Amino acid sequence: MTADLTQLFELYYESLVRMxxxxxxxxxxxxxxxxxxxxxxxxxxxxxxxPWLFAVALNLVREDGRRxxxxxxxxxxxxxxxxxPQGPEVDxxxxxxxxxxxxxxxxxxxxxxxxxxxxxEGFNYxxxxxxxxxxxxxxxxxxxxxxxxxxxAYRSEARGKHVAS
Amino acid sequence: xxxxxxxxLHALLDGxxxxxxxxEIQTHLGICAACDSRLQDVKQxxxxxxxxxxxxxxxxxxxxxxxxxxxxxxxxVVPRDPPPWESAPEILLPETxxxxxxxxxxxxxxxxxxxxxxxxxxxxIQGALxxxxxxxxxxxxxxxxxxxxxxxxxQESGRPESAVTRQTRSAPAARTPLAxxxxxxxxxxxxxxxxxxxxxxxxxTVGAAAKDSEVAPQDTxxxxxxxxxxxxxxxxxxxxxxxxxxxxxxxxxxxxxxLRSRANAATASLPxxxxxxxxxxxxxxxxxxxxxxxxxxxxxxxxxxxxQLGRPVHVIEALSPxxxxxxxxxxxxxxxxxxxxxxxxxLERGRMIMxxxxxxxxxxxxxxxxxxxxxxQGDVMLYLHGEPSADVLxxxxxxxx
Numbered sequence: 294m295t296a297d298l299t300q301l302f303e304l305y306y307e308s309l310v311r312m313x314x315x316x317x318x319x320x321x322x323x324x325x326x327x328x329x330x331x332x333x334x335x336x337x338x339x340x341x342x343x344p345w346l347f348a349v350a351l352n353l354v355r356e357d358g359r360r361x362x363x364x365x366x367x368x369x370x371x372x373x374x375x376x377x378p379q380g381p382e383v384d385x386x387x388x389x390x391x392x393x394x395x396x397x398x399x400x401x402x403x404x405x406x407x408x409x410x411x412x413x414e415g416f417n418y419x420x421x422x423x424x425x426x427x428x429x430x431x432x433x434x435x436x437x438x439x440x441x442x443x444x445x446a447y448r449s450e451a452r453g454k455h456v457a458s
Numbered sequence: 459x460x461x462x463x464x465x466x467l468h469a470l471l472d473g474x475x476x477x478x479x480x481x482e483i484q485t486h487l488g489i490c491a492a493c494d495s496r497l498q499d500v501k502q503x504x505x506x507x508x509x510x511x512x513x514x515x516x517x518x519x520x521x522x523x524x525x526x527x528x529x530x531x532x533x534x535v536v537p538r539d540p541p542p543w544e545s546a547p548e549i550l551l552p553e554t555x556x557x558x559x560x561x562x563x564x565x566x567x568x569x570x571x572x573x574x575x576x577x578x579x580x581x582x583i584q585g586a587l588x589x590x591x592x593x594x595x596x597x598x599x600x601x602x603x604x605x606x607x608x609x610x611x612x613q614e615s616g617r618p619e620s621a622v623t624r625q626t627r628s629a630p631a632a633r634t635p636l637a638x639x640x641x642x643x644x645x646x647x648x649x650x651x652x653x654x655x656x657x658x659x660x661x662x663t664v665g666a667a668a669k670d671s672e673v674a675p676q677d678t679x680x681x682x683x684x685x686x687x688x689x690x691x692x693x694x695x696x697x698x699x700x701x702x703x704x705x706x707x708x709x710x711x712x713x714x715x716x717l718r719s720r721a722n723a724a725t726a727s728l729p730x731x732x733x734x735x736x737x738x739x740x741x742x743x744x745x746x747x748x749x750x751x752x753x754x755x756x757x758x759x760x761x762x763x764x765x766q767l768g769r770p771v772h773v774i775e776a777l778s779p780x781x782x783x784x785x786x787x788x789x790x791x792x793x794x795x796x797x798x799x800x801x802x803x804x805l806e807r808g809r810m811i812m813x814x815x816x817x818x819x820x821x822x823x824x825x826x827x828x829x830x831x832x833x834x835q836g837d838v839m840l841y842l843h844g845e846p847s848a849d850v851l852x853x854x855x856x857x858x859x
Contacts, residue, residue, distance in 0.1 A: 304776060305776065308776065311515075314514070315511065315514040318514075343775070343776060387513075390513055391513060391514055394510045394511070394513050394514055395514065397510070398511075398514075409507065409511060410511065412472075413508065413511045413512065414776075415773075415775070415776055415777060415778045417472075417474065417773075417775070417859060418469065418472070418474045420775075431465075432469075432474075433465035433466060433468045433469035433472070433474065434463070434464070434465030434468075435465075436465070436468050436472070437464040437465045437467070437468040437500070438464075439507070440468070440503050440504055440506075440507035441464070441503050441507075443507050443510060443511075444503050444506045444507055444510065447506075447510055
């Protein structure tokens with residue numbers, strides 16, 4: 294059991310944290326949520342671990358998000374994100390781009406966003422369907438919509454910034 | 459067939475469709491320009507969306523420290539200019555001249571020369587005052603004989619002849635103001651023994667010459683010569699010769715010391731002698747590209763890979779391939795050597811993992827064995843190999859989809 298969990302951890306922890314970071318934009322939260330996910334895996338070992346781990350993690354994100362809204366935490370996070378980035382020019386560009394992508398990602402529906410992030414982690418359609426509770430046939434449509442909206446939102450934001458500057 | 463919806467096109471590009479569906483779609487795309495155009499759009503959206511999501515990389519290290527303007531350790535430290543009232547006034551001190559290492563030795567030689575001259579002069583005076591003692595006669599041969607070595611080296615002076623010889627011949631013309639002033643100073647002094655006075659005066663002159671020698675060696679020579687000449691006017695020629703010899707010896711030592719100092723100064727700035735270098739290191743080999751490492755002669759896209767295999771490409775679950783390429787069949791055991799093999803290349807923690815796939819033809823037997831990393835799935839032969847150990851590869855084999 295312990296060996297299995299160790300193997301699971303080695304296999305999926307990094308990917309899980311990456312997905313959670315992309316989802317939340319907060320590395321600490323991502324790590325905390327990933328650890329909470331694995332703690333739940335210890336309590337109830339999954340049969341199909343990968344979709345299970347990511348599904349639990351995404352549920353935790355949603356719960357955490359709701360709690361954060363209640364506590365006004367999200368506003369604080371947004372305010373922090375809006376702080377003018379400082380430092381070298383490269384960091385500035387990267388931060389601006391990350392913020393723009395995150396902003397574009399926030400315009401997507403919950404399911405679209407999650408499908409996109411799972412795909413970025415190498416999930417196939419069957420796994421995405423299993424994780425999100427969709428039919429396999431709906432995954433292509435979901436991803437198509439998510440990708441198009443993400444790109445359009447990002448382009449729109451870039452245009453807006455260009456006009457504003 | 460009706461037009462293709464966007465979801466189907468995405469599924470096609472994601473390699474999620476069955477072979478029969480792919481063939482049907484490819485047939486349709488061949489005849490439907492609208493769908494083909496949409497496929498190009500979808501490709502662009504897919505690539506850009508992947509790029510955007512990929513840009514959301516987690517910062518290195520923990521974000522408990524905000525990814526803000528962390529001070530760079532390698533950044534140059536710019537000192538803050540303190541207000542003028544905070545800084546202490548600058549004390550102006552005379553520039554200290556570092557003593558040359560040879561200065562002390564020069565001083566010792568100078569004193570040695572002085573002592574020699576005093577002793578020599580005293581003995582000569584004693585001999586001259588002693589009754590019955592014949593006066594020391596000096597012949598012209600004695601004057602021209604090179605009894606003293608050159609004070610200034612020929613290389614330095616650039617003059618080929620001996621310094622003493624030159625001095626002897628050109629002494630009257632070489633008088634300097636200092637040499638001319640010496641007789642007046644001697645006359646003003648009230649001393650009982652003129653010869654001794656002359657000897658002391660000579661010492662003074664030699665000392666002055668030694669002091670000036672660091673600045674102008676030629677002038678030193680002239681000074682010494684001129685002074686010796688003026689002394690010869692007042693004392694015997696023997697005294698003059700002895701004095702000159704002593705002065706020349708002292709100056710020669712000075713000259714050597716100066717050359718040593720120059721040599722030391724010239725070599726001080728040189729790097730220390732290098733130890734014997736080991737055999738020349740071989741030039742670093744140019745870093746090999748991933749394609750070279752993977753022995754892939756052509757990088758292909760997913761569509762081409764699907765076309766090659768006639769069905770969706772097999773991948774390792776939870777791993778993102780670096781690229782897909784073609785490798786010669788002769789390099790893959792069990793593969794048809796006359797046809798290329800589709801190679802999906804992964805890079806996991808710097809170690810390369812390759813999943814080879816080739817569609818089997820009728821009668822082709824790859825010779826896969828149970829438990830082997832080469833097996834068949836449908837009509838495709840798969841071969842998993844790479845840099846990780848066989849155990850790791852077997853674990854990965856279970857995740858091939």
